[in-house]
Amino acid sequence: MASAKIVPVRTYILTFIALLVLLGVTTGVAYIHLGIGNTVIALVIAFVKMLLVLLFFMHLFYDKGIKRLAFAVGLLWLAILIVLSSADVFTRHWTPVPRGWGPDISLQQGPK
Amino acid sequence: MSVAVAELATRSRVHYLNESYGVKSWLLTTDHKRIAILYMVSITFMFLVGACAAALMRIQLLEPAGAIVQPETYNKLFSIHGIIMVWFFLIPSIPAVLGNFLIPMMIGARDVAFPKLNLLSWYIYIIGACFILYTLIYGGVDTGWTFYTPYSSTYSNSHVFGAAAGVFIVGFSSILTGLNFIVTVHKMRAPGMTWFRLPLFIWSLYATSIVLVLATPVLAITLSLMAMERFLHIGIFNPAIGGDPLLFQHLFWFYSHPAVYIMVLPAMGVISELVAAYSRRRVYGYAFVAFSSFAIALIAFLVWGHHMFVSGQSVYAGMVFSALSFLVAIPSGIKVFNWTATLYKGSNSYDAPMLYALGFLGLFTMGGLTGLFLASLSIDVHLHDTYFVIAHFHYIMVGGSVMAYMGGLHYWWPKMTGRLYPDKWARFAAFTIFIGFNLTFFPQYILGYLGMLRRYAVYPAQFQALNVLSSAGASILGVGYFIPLVYLIWSMRYGREAGPNPWRAKGLEWETASPPPRENFEETPIVTEEAYAYPTRPRAVRV
Numbered sequence A: 001m002a003s004a005k006i007v008p009v010r011t012y013i014l015t016f017i018a019l020l021v022l023l024g025v026t027t028g029v030a031y032i033h034l035g036i037g038n039t040v041i042a043l044v045i046a047f048v049k050m051l052l053v054l055l056f057f058m059h060l061f062y063d064k065g066i067k068r069l070a071f072a073v074g075l076l077w078l079a080i081l082i083v084l085s086s087a088d089v090f091t092r093h094w095t096p097v098p099r100g101w102g103p104d105i106s107l108q109q110g111p112k
Numbered sequence B: 001m002s003v004a005v006a007e008l009a010t011r012s013r014v015h016y017l018n019e020s021y022g023v024k025s026w027l028l029t030t031d032h033k034r035i036a037i038l039y040m041v042s043i044t045f046m047f048l049v050g051a052c053a054a055a056l057m058r059i060q061l062l063e064p065a066g067a068i069v070q071p072e073t074y075n076k077l078f079s080i081h082g083i084i085m086v087w088f089f090l091i092p093s094i095p096a097v098l099g100n101f102l103i104p105m106m107i108g109a110r111d112v113a114f115p116k117l118n119l120l121s122w123y124i125y126i127i128g129a130c131f132i133l134y135t136l137i138y139g140g141v142d143t144g145w146t147f148y149t150p151y152s153s154t155y156s157n158s159h160v161f162g163a164a165a166g167v168f169i170v171g172f173s174s175i176l177t178g179l180n181f182i183v184t185v186h187k188m189r190a191p192g193m194t195w196f197r198l199p200l201f202i203w204s205l206y207a208t209s210i211v212l213v214l215a216t217p218v219l220a221i222t223l224s225l226m227a228m229e230r231f232l233h234i235g236i237f238n239p240a241i242g243g244d245p246l247l248f249q250h251l252f253w254f255y256s257h258p259a260v261y262i263m264v265l266p267a268m269g270v271i272s273e274l275v276a277a278y279s280r281r282r283v284y285g286y287a288f289v290a291f292s293s294f295a296i297a298l299i300a301f302l303v304w305g306h307h308m309f310v311s312g313q314s315v316y317a318g319m320v321f322s323a324l325s326f327l328v329a330i331p332s333g334i335k336v337f338n339w340t341a342t343l344y345k346g347s348n349s350y351d352a353p354m355l356y357a358l359g360f361l362g363l364f365t366m367g368g369l370t371g372l373f374l375a376s377l378s379i380d381v382h383l384h385d386t387y388f389v390i391a392h393f394h395y396i397m398v399g400g401s402v403m404a405y406m407g408g409l410h411y412w413w414p415k416m417t418g419r420l421y422p423d424k425w426a427r428f429a430a431f432t433i434f435i436g437f438n439l440t441f442f443p444q445y446i447l448g449y450l451g452m453l454r455r456y457a458v459y460p461a462q463f464q465a466l467n468v469l470s471s472a473g474a475s476i477l478g479v480g481y482f483i484p485l486v487y488l489i490w491s492m493r494y495g496r497e498a499g500p501n502p503w504r505a506k507g508l509e510w511e512t513a514s515p516p517p518r519e520n521f522e523e524t525p526i527v528t529e530e531a532y533a534y535p536t537r538p539r540a541v542r543v
């Protein structure tokens, strides 16, 4: 394609090294006990790795216009999947548990 | 004598069918027209396999206690029927056959953007089909076409792997086809072919392609997760090992509801072409019909939870999905009303393709309206998993998509083969299909309303009369599909020469020879007018 930029091999190698370093950090942090912090750090590192792959390996850093739009649409669709599924998962306890008219029976053992 | 001369002229002219011969020239072709023919042969074969399963099911249900097979076999019959008809017939039907053949010709291009990728899509389809046929021969799968967990991931002892692998693989064929079409429409349009001069068939296939590219990967992910749980016991859907029991249904329907529109949007595109050609008018409200395809494509992704009202999904989510589902009726209604408005006071003629289009209008409307019943929370509790649902989606899928495919196949058959089919037989077959279809599926609405559940090999005796009616209708429907198979094959050799434009229709595909040359056009066409620029009739001729 006419607009395609030739990316120097150096960029690819640096990106690759950065990914390996981040992989090492992920592995190392997994051995330190940080409670919820472990998950947070792992997710942040994963996000950075994703950005590196997208921007340099997949050329989004250089591509403008419709290619970025196509990527944004993909993200938006993922958001739809997550948001509407969450509309179920996080509201399951909203419905009151039926108590019935009679003496307490098993119905009360529903979700909290 | 003149017939013989014309015959000779076609014979001597080089076109895409006679430019080379032999198996290799077909299996290694990158010509979008030949790939369309390859797809047509393959999906027709798969349709026959799926139809055999349906025939056995209808025979089984002639008697309340089940006429011929064991319940386990019945489970395998409806599973393979669904899997084949959805993924190996309906989804590729209009896009991969008519779309492949027509998109480049309608936009004035020599081929699709990636001809080799196009051939690869067909090979991937064939590999997927081989997995399904292997599954069928080695004992079948009994999960239903939906592969619901925990049955598919834990309990089923049938060939879940083969079936899921086949569906997983064929998805990539869809993705590549969708990608190819998107790039083709963006990059390959002839000079002067602006977006708003595109035929509505192109608009709807463009919207379909977007859905294919965005939704199909989720199907692949879902099936992979199911396989990971089944074979590696990783807890994803099973709550006992940390999964969420509804996650499978969320992911599956995130793909499979839009898949309904993958099947129906192309059909709507075909109907736009047929309605314009046989009423000799520009489609009323062109821009509305074009954009309603995109509205449908978007809303399609927001409504999947209407399949899960009784699954244990939260009441709040059920309300949200119910309300959103009603929105789909708006763009669908825009299309149906605009087609009707086009027909109103048009110069209508009732050739076979038009009969299919009219059949589509009625049947799709019935299917759509009963969809609104099912989108209502309280009614769905009664109708969920009954034959009402079966009737509803067969009105959409068969009454809608298959009718449109048959109509489109007849309409463009002279372009594909250079021959005309016998019109009387074609009209007879269209009527037979319409009658057979209604006789098969209308009783199922009643059965479902009365409470007969789907997917059972036996049923209470009071439902027998309606079931026999349905089975009788299915046999008429089968005859209706068999007749075109015979006369279309017959016409390839004995049909009359069609000439470039037998219907005097507008559109670039009719401006080149039938069958078209390898490059579609002798020279690149230059577009100077809108789609469907039929001459307007003088207004004041009414006496």
Ligand SMILES: [Cu+2]
Pocket: B256, B257, B260, B303, B304, B306, B307
């Ligand atoms: Cu749906």
